[in-house]
Amino acid sequence: GAGVSQTPSNKVTEKGKYVELRCDPISGHTALYWYRQSLGQGPEFLIYFQGTGAADDSGLPNDRFFAVRPEGSVSTLKIQRTERGDSAVYLCASSLGSGGTSTDTQYFGPGTRLTVL
Amino acid sequence: AQSVSQHNHHVILSEAASLELGCNYSYGGTVNLFWYVQYPGQHLQLLLKYFSGDPLVKGIKGFEAEFIKSKFSFNLRKPSVQWSDTAEYFCAVKRLGSARQLTFGSGTQLTVLP
Numbered sequence: 489g490a491g492v493s494q495t496p497s498n499k500v501t502e503k504g505k506y507v508e509l510r511c512d513p514i515s516g517h518t519a520l521y522w523y524r525q526s527l528g529q530g531p532e533f534l535i536y537f538q539g540t541g542a543a544d545d546s547g548l549p550n551d552r553f554f555a556v557r558p559e560g561s562v563s564t565l566k567i568q569r570t571e572r573g574d575s576a577v578y579l580c581a582s583s584l585g586s587g588g589t590s591t592d593t594q595y596f597g598p599g600t601r602l603t604v605l
Numbered sequence: 606a607q608s609v610s611q612h613n614h615h616v617i618l619s620e621a622a623s624l625e626l627g628c629n630y631s632y633g634g635t636v637n638l639f640w641y642v643q644y645p646g647q648h649l650q651l652l653l654k655y656f657s658g659d660p661l662v663k664g665i666k667g668f669e670a671e672f673i674k675s676k677f678s679f680n681l682r683k684p685s686v687q688w689s690d691t692a693e694y695f696c697a698v699k700r701l702g703s704a705r706q707l708t709f710g711s712g713t714q715l716t717v718l719p
Contacts, residue, residue: 521706530609530695530709531649544705579649592637592656592699594707596649 490514492597494580500603501570509565509600513582520563521594522555523579531579537563570604577601609698611710618686619718626681626713628696638679639697639707640670649695655679666690688719 493512501507513520519538523531533547537557545555552570557563567574577599585591610629618624630636640652653664660672670681679696693714697707 519705523707528711530697530711531707533706533708536705538705547706592705593639593651593654595651596641598648 492580492582492595494578494597494600496600497598498601498603500605502605503570503572505570505604507567507570507602509567509578509602511563511565511580511582511597513561513563513580514584514595517582517584517595518560519583519585519592519594520557521581521583522563522565523581525577525579525599527576534565534578567602570602572604575602575604609696609708609710611694611696611713613713614711615714615716617716617718620688621685622717624681624683624686624690624715626694626696626715628679628681628710630677630679630696630698630708632677632698632700635701637699637701638670638672639699640664640668640679640681641695641697641709642692643695643712644692652681652694686715686717688717691715691717 495510521536522534525531535555536544540560552568555565579599581594581596583592583594608631612627638655641649642652643649652668653662655662655672663669668683670679672679693712695712696710699707
């Protein structure tokens with residue numbers, strides 16, 4: 489079946505602008521995660537959804553970042569008043585479950601490369 | 606805070622050489638452990654995972670990893686690397702409990718010379 493998809497693959501914006509990044513998880517996966525990967529680093533957790541609700545948003549760096557998953561499938565990460573430091577690859581992952589078993593395995597999408605000029 | 610350390614940032618090997626990439630984590634409780642690989646121009650792919658049971662885990666493409674609880678380690682091994690193994694390798698840990706996210710190491714870039 490299809491994997492996790494993310495759009496756009498690349499986004500270039502100007503400082504201060506608003507951006508939306510979309511994630512379409514694997515069909516049937518109830519858990520969805522957003523990570524951010526800066527150059528030379530591993531992915532860092534941003535937010536986790538179980539169904540429609542944000543179960544853990546402790547990784548969001550500040551209140552300019554917000555994510556939604558209104559119908560429990562597609563998720564949108566929203567960044568307001570973008571700053572140059574927001575430039576990174578934003579990764580989405582999904583898993584079938586989240587209960588500490590093999591169904592927890594997270595599968596990653598290709599990412600959106602965000603560049604803030 | 607939990608951390609994951611990958612001590613080798615860049616490893617260069619010739620084809621047929623043996624590989625071992627180190628991964629250590631700091632969390633003392635029960636964990637799930639993963640190795641992901643990112644080939645050039647591709648997205649992160651799962652290489653292997655450990656949840657419970659046999660601490661020696663076999664993954665795809667001839668890779669294996671051993672969980673040594675007393676050393677908080679989950680090192681990745683392959684007896685004979687190929688040029689196509691050139692990629693970046695990430696170790697990730699998930700602690701069981703309320704947190705569901707993965708904590709990643711900073712990655713190891715493996716270059717295999719033909």
